[in-house]
Amino acid sequence: MASSNPAVIQTCGLSKRYRKVTALSEATLTVPQGRISALIGPNGAGKTTLLRLLAGLARPTGGEVAVLGGAPRQDPAFLAEIGFVAQEIPLYRRLSAEDHIGVGAHLNPRWDAASVRQRLKGLNIPLDQTVGTLSGGQRAQVALSLTLAKRPRLLLLDEPVAALDPLARRQFLAHLAEAVAGGGLTVVLSSHLLADLERVCDHLILLAASRVQLCGDIDTVLAEHQVLVGPRKDTTAIEKAHTLVQATHTARQSTLLIRVGGPVVDPAWEAADVGLEELVLGYMGQHAGPAFSHLTSVGEDQ
Amino acid sequence: MTWLVWRQHRNQTYLAAAALAAFAVLVLITGRQMASQYHSALTSCAASHTCGNLANTLILGTPVLSLLVTLTVVVPCLLGVFWGGPLVAREFETGTSQFAWMQSITRSRWLAVKVGWALLAAAAWGGAVSALVTWWSSPVNALNHQNFQPGQFDIQGIVPVGYALFAVALGIAAGTLLRRTLPALAVTIGVFTFLRLVIGQDLRSHYLTAxxxxxxxxxxxxxxxxxxxxxxxxxxxxxxxxxxxxxxxxxxxxxxxxxxxxxxxxxxxxxxxxxxxxxxxxxxxxxxxxxxxxxxxxSRYWAFQGIETGIFVLLAAALIAVTAIAVTRRDA
Structure with a gap:
């Protein structure tokens, strides 16, 4: 993939503290144009905070953030380029989808009302019924369609599929992939379940303990990691050459997830490619921050 | 934005218009009766040269009606509670502020349009009720000369407009700062009642040296x-x-x-x-x-009306300024 793509999102040391809690700490990440980025992390990892900072709904307490070339701000021209769907999928419950189309038409310079009607009709979602009477999945579809009607360049979705059943999830993501295929759109969507997003995403931001653990194109990230399986023995040599993400030991055998720092030369280790889920779980298992030098191993019998 | 405000609040507006219309019908019918009762009493007392004593012999209106008119003193507070309190707080509670703020519109414009219409409606309803009460009371005022007294002063003339603007601004500000409707309503009622009592009882008599x-x-x-x-x-x-x-x-x-x-x-x-x-x-x-x-x-009646209205309008303006700062500076 062309890494020379202009970055749609660029943050440096981005932090957000609420009175006593640090919700996001020193997040430095880049999302190039055209990616569908999975923002993965356990609950409370700072996903919502990051998305709200990118949308300009919250202000950072530290660091820099540039979205589409500038700081997120209360400016119609900036807001016209950003689509954001909050986790609770806020819509005016007593207004119908058709009313919301009217709202959007009045409040946005670009507005593709026809696309919303067409999508919602295709999904058999009634346009004239108040959205309070729709199911959670239908509301999510309405919210996504409304956000897409703005023709944004960046779409930020906070746990969009959390409330949906598996079928609705698939429909929703298909709907999203179809929109991105149109071109020019960059998407960041958060979830605490990787399986939801694996199918459509080509980029990954992994948050844990309010820090960015991983950020990059999924292919690249996967290529940078390997699983080593070998007899149980001292891992100091491995840790010198590579970054040890996670170590699992049984009585005889050790399984190491490493970020590759060079070729694995020791023939005692059998190297294998790592799957995305394995990788993500490996990082999520360790909340110790980016320095993994003093890890305690999982499953070690003492 | 006006379209959205109307779409969100039109049912409320219809309801308030219906209530106002019902009140207007009542006031217009009984007000006409009272006016003619007063004029015929004036004519007959002039014939018998007993008009000096008219205030002691003539009773205008019925107690129930007088009570109802006196109760319009709570109208500004009701407007503050039903229109002011939920205006922003409800959006925070349901998260729709996030929906609105992610359209291509600044928060300040969003707020300005919402607050503008709410204040306009407050002034319109407060003013309409006050105009009806003032008109209805004109024979009573001419007979009893009590419209400068606390109680009557508060429901006639232009002060109800000031009260209504203040109450709605107070509701909006409380709702914005507290982000919840119910506490905002309680604060609105408490602060409004307190300030009205303090200003009415302790401050008003000192506007001009007695x-x-x-x-x-x-x-x-x-x-x-x-x-x-x-x-x-x-x-x-x-x-x-x-x-x-x-x-x-x-x-x-x-x-x-x-x-x-x-x-x-x-x-x-x-x-x-x-x-x-x-x-x-x-x-x-x-x-x-x-x-x-x-x-x-x-002769100072209108000066006092003006001063008191001015005080409440200034308080309302200060509250709106606080609201604007909170909405544009604080996180969503």
């Missing part, structure tokens, strides 16, 4: 022309002003509306209190006691 007129106890206290507001009255003895007995809990009597602290009166006069007010008065006069009244003349 006029003090002394009088002799040989006669009834003077009665200034028109709808004056009697602020206070009392007694000046040979040694200076006599403390009002209600200040230290003693008994007092009313001498034509002026409180006389009998405990502090010469004992020779005290015994006369229950015999005859006339003898009591002569006795006080003979001992060198004089009464005085302090009042705001009827």
């Amino acid at each position: 006029v003090t007129t002394p009088f002799s106890f040989l006669h009834a206290p003077p009665s200034p022309k028109g709808s004056y507001w009697l602020v206070s009255g009392g007694v000046v003895g040979p040694a200076g002003q006599v403390a009002n007995s209600h200040a230290h809990g003693g008994p007092g009597v009313s001498f034509g509306g002026v409180p006389v602290p009998i405990d502090n009166m010469p004992s020779a006069c005290r015994v006369l209190v229950f015999q005859s007010p006339l003898k009591f008065g002569s006795c006080l006069a003979a001992h060198g006691y004089r009464g005085f009244i302090t009042y705001q003349p009827a």
Whole structure:
């Protein structure tokens, strides 16, 4: 993939503290144009905070953030380029989808009302019924369609599929992939379940303990990691050459997830490619921050 | 944005319009009856030269109706509670502020349009109710001259508009800062009632220096022309002003509306209190006691209306400024 793509999102040391809690700490990440980025992390990892900072709904307490070339701000021209769907999928419950189309038409310079009607009709979602009477999945579809009607360049979705059943999830993501295929759109969507997003995403931001653990194109990230399986023995040599993400030991055998720092030369280790889920779980298992030098191993019998 | 505001609040507006219309019908029908009752009474008393006593013989309206009109004093507070409180707080509670703020519109414009319409509606409803009450009360005002008195002053003229603007602004500000509707409603009711009472009871009589007129106890206290507001009255003895007995809990009597602290009166006069007010008065006069009244003349009615309205409009403006800062500076 062309890494020379202009970055749609660029943050440096981005932090957000609420009175006593640090919700996001020193997040430095880049999302190039055209990616569908999975923002993965356990609950409370700072996903919502990051998305709200990118949308300009919250202000950072530290660091820099540039979205589409500038700081997120209360400016119609900036807001016209950003689509954001909050986790609770806020819509005016007593207004119908058709009313919301009217709202959007009045409040946005670009507005593709026809696309919303067409999508919602295709999904058999009634346009004239108040959205309070729709199911959670239908509301999510309405919210996504409304956000897409703005023709944004960046779409930020906070746990969009959390409330949906598996079928609705698939429909929703298909709907999203179809929109991105149109071109020019960059998407960041958060979830605490990787399986939801694996199918459509080509980029990954992994948050844990309010820090960015991983950020990059999924292919690249996967290529940078390997699983080593070998007899149980001292891992100091491995840790010198590579970054040890996670170590699992049984009585005889050790399984190491490493970020590759060079070729694995020791023939005692059998190297294998790592799957995305394995990788993500490996990082999520360790909340110790980016320095993994003093890890305690999982499953070690003492 | 106006489209959205209308779409969100039109049912509420219809309801409020219906309530106002019902009130207007009632007031217009009974007001016409009262006006004609007053005019025919004027005509007949002029024929018999008894108009000086008309205020004591003629009763206009019915108690229920008078009560209803007096109750319009709560209209501004209701507007603050039902229109002001939920305006922003409800959006925070349901998260729709996030929906609105992610459209291509600044938060300041979002707020300006919402607040603008809410204040306009408050002024319209407050003003309409007040106009109806003022019109309805005109025969009563002409007969009893009580429209400068606390209670009547608060429901007539332009002050209800000021109150309504303030109440709605207060509701909006409380809802914005607290982010929850119910606490905002409680704060609105509490703060509004408190400020209205404090300003009405302690501040209003000092807008302009009251006029003090002394009088002799040989006669009834003077009665200034028109709808004056009697602020206070009392007694000046040979040694200076006599403390009002209600200040230290003693008994007092009313001498034509002026409180006389009998405990502090010469004992020779005290015994006369229950015999005859006339003898009591002569006795006080003979001992060198004089009464005085302090009042705001009827000519200051509109000045007072203007000052009080101004105070509440300024308070409303300050609250809106606080709201604007909170909405644009704080996180969503």
